[in-house]
Amino acid sequence: MVFAGQGDQRRSMTLLWRTPGSAATRTAPGPRPGLSVDVILDAAIALADEHGMAGLSMRAVGERLGRTAMALYTYVPNKAELLDLMYDRIHAELATAHPTEGGWRAGLTAWAEDVWGFYLRHPWVLQVSQARPVLGPHEYAMLETVAGIMHGTGLPATARRRIISALFQFVRGTAQTVSEARQAASATGLSDEEWWYARSAMLTEVAPDFAARFPMVAGMESEGAFQLDDETVPYLEQEARETFRAGLTVLLDGIEAAIRATPTDRR
Amino acid sequence: MVFAGQGDQRRSMTLLWRTPGSAATRTAPGPRPGLSVDVILDAAIALADEHGMAGLSMRAVGERLGRTAMALYTYVPNKAELLDLMYDRIHAELATAHPTEGGWRAGLTAWAEDVWGFYLRHPWVLQVSQARPVLGPHEYAMLETVAGIMHGTGLPATARRRIISALFQFVRGTAQTVSEARQAASATGLSDEEWWYARSAMLTEVAPDFAARFPMVAGMESEGAFQLDDETVPYLEQEARETFRAGLTVLLDGIEAAIRATPTDRR
DNA sequence: CCACGTTACTTTACGATGTAAGGAGTTGCA
DNA sequence: TGCAACTCCTTACATCGTAAAGTAACGTGG
Numbered sequence: 001m002v003f004a005g006q007g008d009q010r011r012s013m014t015l016l017w018r019t020p021g022s023a024a025t026r027t028a029p030g031p032r033p034g035l036s037v038d039v040i041l042d043a044a045i046a047l048a049d050e051h052g053m054a055g056l057s058m059r060a061v062g063e064r065l066g067r068t069a070m071a072l073y074t075y076v077p078n079k080a081e082l083l084d085l086m087y088d089r090i091h092a093e094l095a096t097a098h099p100t101e102g103g104w105r106a107g108l109t110a111w112a113e114d115v116w117g118f119y120l121r122h123p124w125v126l127q128v129s130q131a132r133p134v135l136g137p138h139e140y141a142m143l144e145t146v147a148g149i150m151h152g153t154g155l156p157a158t159a160r161r162r163i164i165s166a167l168f169q170f171v172r173g174t175a176q177t178v179s180e181a182r183q184a185a186s187a188t189g190l191s192d193e194e195w196w197y198a199r200s201a202m203l204t205e206v207a208p209d210f211a212a213r214f215p216m217v218a219g220m221e222s223e224g225a226f227q228l229d230d231e232t233v234p235y236l237e238q239e240a241r242e243t244f245r246a247g248l249t250v251l252l253d254g255i256e257a258a259i260r261a262t263p264t265d266r267r
Numbered sequence: 268m269v270f271a272g273q274g275d276q277r278r279s280m281t282l283l284w285r286t287p288g289s290a291a292t293r294t295a296p297g298p299r300p301g302l303s304v305d306v307i308l309d310a311a312i313a314l315a316d317e318h319g320m321a322g323l324s325m326r327a328v329g330e331r332l333g334r335t336a337m338a339l340y341t342y343v344p345n346k347a348e349l350l351d352l353m354y355d356r357i358h359a360e361l362a363t364a365h366p367t368e369g370g371w372r373a374g375l376t377a378w379a380e381d382v383w384g385f386y387l388r389h390p391w392v393l394q395v396s397q398a399r400p401v402l403g404p405h406e407y408a409m410l411e412t413v414a415g416i417m418h419g420t421g422l423p424a425t426a427r428r429r430i431i432s433a434l435f436q437f438v439r440g441t442a443q444t445v446s447e448a449r450q451a452a453s454a455t456g457l458s459d460e461e462w463w464y465a466r467s468a469m470l471t472e473v474a475p476d477f478a479a480r481f482p483m484v485a486g487m488e489s490e491g492a493f494q495l496d497d498e499t500v501p502y503l504e505q506e507a508r509e510t511f512r513a514g515l516t517v518l519l520d521g522i523e524a525a526i527r528a529t530p531t532d533r534r
Numbered sequence: 535c536c537a538c539g540t541t542a543c544t545t546t547a548c549g550a551t552g553t554a555a556g557g558a559g560t561t562g563c564a
Numbered sequence: 565t566g567c568a569a570c571t572c573c574t575t576a577c578a579t580c581g582t583a584a585a586g587t588a589a590c591g592t593g594g
Contacts, residue, residue: 243429
């Protein structure tokens with residue numbers, strides 16, 4: 001996990017908020033730059049999308065651009081900053097404005113599903129620390145979208161902020177589970193099913209008194225709580241997907257209750 | 268992030284479910300063991316508690332026990348396994364049974380607060396992958412506790428499982444934010460306040476048209492949504508704490524709605 | 535009682551990683 | 565024309581997990 005906010009604050013904010021492509025006719029001495037921040041970001045994001053955060057090394061990014069790792073340091077102060085820039089730039093994908101027509105419930109559902117899909121397309125984003133937010137333009141654009149939807153609830157501003165954060169936590173968490181399940185599958189070479197089968201066989205062997213020790217868990221299992229229907233989707237992934245859908249419904253119902261409890265004049 | 272389920276499944280499950288202390292009078296040749304899995308786990312956990320996951324290296328654990336890193340490999344197959352064992356053992360802290368008397372709502376609240384506190388005492392736990400669960404006895408004990416509380420809701424088993432997962436995701440997420448905020452503060456040497464102050468100063472400098480570009484966010488800010496009262500607690504940490512409290516309430520309200528919507532004969 | 539095989543632990547080594555330091559070569563302008 | 569600024573490279577260092585091979589301690593079968 002890497003943190004933002006190290007290094008020169010001015011330089012980093014300037015990089016984040018710079019209008020891309022505004023190269024401004026150069027008149028500086030020295031060999032003309034073969035790279036640019038944008039080109040580096042493209043390469044780094046492509047690499048992270050393909051090989052995950054673990055595959056994102058300075059050497060690898062450099063190699064993809066026909067340079068050494070050290071060449072990147074001309075354009076970007078260090079890896080943490082590079083990550084911040086990647087983080088904000090990829091969030092441009094979420095910039096598509098959502099129609100507020102359908103009411104807040106439809107709006108939040110659509111938004112949550114968008115963000116969920118986004119995280120699964122770029123799982124490395126989940127590994128950038130959420131403390132010390134990056135504060136780039138595209139992150140704000142995403143926040144602006146939810147803020148707009150939540151505005152329609154009529155809840156007081158503080159409540160809205162808290163609910164937005166809670167939604168984020170939840171979406172991030174469930175998406176992270178899916179992403180890690182996929183990583184685990186490809187890293188260990190074992191599918192969810194193979195892994196679970198071997199593991200539960202060992203479990204009965206090593207803890208024969210399981211049902212007596214954990215009656216509630218065993219009860220849930222015998223009631224079929226852990227049986228999933230769709231066999232085309234890996235087990236853990238399907239479970240996380242269900243958690244996402246069900247949890248989102250619970251959260252939305254809870255928000256509805258909060259709205260109902262707020263006196264009309266405070267809305 | 269490291270994954271369980273690599274390596275020998277039998278060996279790993281045996282280590283997890285072994286009754287600790289049952290040394291069984293040894294009759295093997297060779298020098299008598301100076302260490303034991305338990306001693307190694309104690310040292311490793313102490314180290315992780317003090318210096319976080321980043322400080323947990325095989326060399327450091329060895330040194331704490333007066334050995335080299337390689338000595339550990341006599342007792343534990345590799346670092347991933349060590350982490351799994353640490354993970355399960357630390358969960359013993361949560362084994363304290365909760366009274367189910369107060370009803371499910373009080374029970375879930377107490378449980379969530381317990382788990383939240385636990386994660387903050389041992390933040391490294393949050394860095395062990397949740398996909399491919401470890402399946403040790405203490406992890407099951409914790410699950411047993413929530414399962415018992417949720418049993419009281421009368422909801423069908425599948426719904427109970429999904430809600431339990433959703434609660435976990437949420438508690439983990441908010442706790443992780445606090446933990447990362449603390450890490451960031453000590454890693455960068457900047458307090459939340461110092462960091463935020465410098466950053467937002469840069470923001471107005473670099474994006475003077477902020478209010479126009481992000482009217483909803485700016486609106487929330489001017490309504491005081493980002494102002495917190497308690498100045499003794501670092502900003503980000505307090506914000507996460509609020510998110511935890513508010514989000515938990517929303518979730519519980521949502522669960523209440525789900526219970527009300529379930530036909531009595533299905534409970 | 536003693537050699538043998540098993541076991542605990544050490545030393546050394548390898549290929550990763552981010553990045554500091556210093557040097558080589560290219561360019562614009564005084 | 566020379567100098568300063570600039571891009572990019574090579575080399576080097578500490579740190580990581582762990583493979584390989586060696587050393588010393590020990591219980592036991594002969």
